Amino acid sequence: xxxxxxxxxxxxxxxxxxxxxxxxxxxxxxxxxxxxxxxxxxxxxxxxxxxxxxxxxxxxxxxxxxxxxxxxxxxxxxxxxxxxxxxxxxxxxxxxxxxxxxxxxxxxxxxxxxxxxxxxxxxxxxxxxxxxxxxxxxxxxxxxxxxxxxxxxxxxxxxxxxxxxxxxxxxxxxxxxxxxxxxxxxxxxxxxxxxxxxxxxxxxxxxxxxxxxxxxxxxxx
Numbered sequence: 570x571x572x573x574x575x576x577x578x579x580x581x582x583x584x585x586x587x588x589x590x591x592x593x594x595x596x597x598x599x600x601x602x603x604x605x606x607x608x609x610x611x612x613x614x615x616x617x618x619x620x621x622x623x624x625x626x627x628x629x630x631x632x633x634x635x636x637x638x639x640x641x642x643x644x645x646x647x648x649x650x651x652x653x654x655x656x657x658x659x660x661x662x663x664x665x666x667x668x669x670x671x672x673x674x675x676x677x678x679x680x681x682x683x684x685x686x687x688x689x690x691x692x693x694x695x696x697x698x699x700x701x702x703x704x705x706x707x708x709x710x711x712x713x714x715x716x717x718x719x720x721x722x723x724x725x726x727x728x729x730x731x732x733x734x735x736x737x738x739x740x741x742x743x744x745x746x747x748x749x750x751x752x753x754x755x756x757x758x759x760x761x762x763x764x765x766x767x768x769x770x771x772x773x774x775x776x777x778x779x780x781x782x783x784x785x786x787x788x789x790x
Contacts, residue, residue, distance in 0.1 A: 590653035593710040608733040656683040
């Protein structure tokens, strides 16, 4: 009976330690541009939005966007959700975030109502808006400077750029008709890191600050 009681206490203690994962949207989980900004060599994509699961056209506040999901996104969300309480934090508008979340989390399984947009946070991003112990939060974002006070929590991911960006001379992924690696791309590598962090944190009941496990911000996944 005592053994069962101790086992239950240990399980409850570990259960309470569930960590939080804060995810940016643009250039982290996806890339979106106005349809009018597609280059001539990217226009073919408009004929593919109905047949592909990673490419969508959406109207947001009267503007038509084409949205490309990052490779491995669905697998990433599925696995990360088993380990973390997940949040979206974007500098995009609430109407934009709503349209994107209809694509990546239509049943609100991953994020629920845990979404912060520029209406609540117009200038910088801050963990002060989350009801979570900052020592137990990992941020995945491609942009460092928007987190002036919480860089210790930040795991910087390589910026995902699928469409042509003004001023670049090289072909975009879309123009070259290729993409980031599905099995060895940034999201796959970030997931491996997060799984390792979670394992190490859960195995050591005395460990309280996962920020010590996050590499220097010069590192980029």
